[in-house]
Amino acid sequence: MGLRFTNLPSDVFKGREVPPVHYLLKIQSFNSLSRSLLEKYSSDKFEAGDYKWRLTIYPGGNKDEGGQGHISIFLTLADTSSLPGKWELLAIFNFFVYDQLGDKYFLLPDNQLRRFHAMKTEWGVAKFVELQVFNDSSNGYLINDTCVFGVEVFFLRQTCKAEWLSPWEKPNTGCYTWTIKFFSALTLDRYESEGFVIGGHKWRIRIYPRGNGVGKGNSVSAFLFLDESTVSPDTQLVVRFIIRVLDQNEPKGDPFQFTYDNHFGASCLEWGAQKFMPLAKLNDPEQPYLVGDTCVIEADVTLFGTVSTVS
Incomplete structure (x- = not known):
């Protein structure tokens, strides 16, 4: 059984055996995280394209973005202090969730170019996966209260003429x-x-x-x-x-x-x-x-x- 993403046909979602190349986040007690006072968890910094990033998970959904009833997932540019004035980055990224029963990583291919700049350092998906589907262990995403998320980030170098x-x-x-x-x-x-x-x-x-x-x-x-x-x-x-x-x-x-x-x-x-x-x-x-x-x-x-x- 594949992921059910809200308001989108299931055939646009891809499953693959190869893990994401840039970062994996394994949560060993997801329900404890959900019951805690933390509305979101941001990973440690990781590098992609010579920049520092964090992967952020909202276990109960990002309510400010309308993500109630879902897991929300976001990519955040973590360190901008060393970037030049009026900086901006152009990136394409994919988020993953691991199906532990099928041994596959499911992703929602976006392929849209996102612009990171001083006023917008975070992009993501408020309704990444429904909690009802995610919490059902028969779907393979939450097994023994453990789950795995991931991200890949790709850049367009700004050499435009x-x-x-x-x-x-x-x-x-x-x-x-x-x-x-x-x-x-x-x-x-x-x-x-x-x-x-x-x-x-x-x-x-x-x-x-x-x-x-x-x-x-x-x-x-x-x-x-x-x-x-x-x-x-x-x-x-x-x-x-x-x-x-x-x-x-x-x-x-x-x-x-x-x-x-x-x-x-x-x-x-x-x-x-x-x-x-x-x-x-x-x-x-x-x-x-x-x-x-x-x-x-x-x-x-x-x-x-x-x-x-x-x-």
Whole structure:
């Protein structure tokens, strides 16, 4: 028989053989505790996540929280004196009660993130288990007036970053054309165009004539590159760009191109495609992209705004 928790379906409660990893509290005379003047019992301090905690049991229920007729169970941050000002901790925790007959630890998986701070150092469940169920020895939770509770505590480290998006009313758009002669005679792994300015920032087209990475030996690799000196370290640019190889036979013909949306900034100065254009397609004399050993590459760049990162 499983635990009966008030107003919740029994199939959401889990039983497992492995004890909780952080703390166990064994009470050897539960009825004596219930009859005493202690409305609650708080355990000794234990460590979880480099912090000190206590597990608190209300044997007759936490009446201030509406826990009459139940056992209430709470997790309390025990030592806050060493924490910095305006501290807060984010934690997920589970409470357990031990079924001594079935040799299983039953828990109510909450999985909700709780925020501990100076004004809220305790979280718990006022109606954890009904006393009528708990006191019935056939259920296995109270045997020979002995019972066991436990807790696990898991943390989310506060490494959250945020961004502020500032879209512009009118995007900044520009285009740069790079004519490359004697393409078959290019011997270096990488070539760059002259710098060009769009939206107040300096850019270059970067190509690998024989490919880079997965494109090596089979493709032309092409990238748009941002000059780091023209953007602040904590700002990124929201950019859509097109890199194309022009049709030289028909000025209004179909170019070979790809379009890419991304952020450009100090941590991401270059975006493009390692397998931009197959070498077989570029070198095909029936295709209009390499004419007289010359190809024309164009970058069409649109800046939509900025993103500022905040730690």
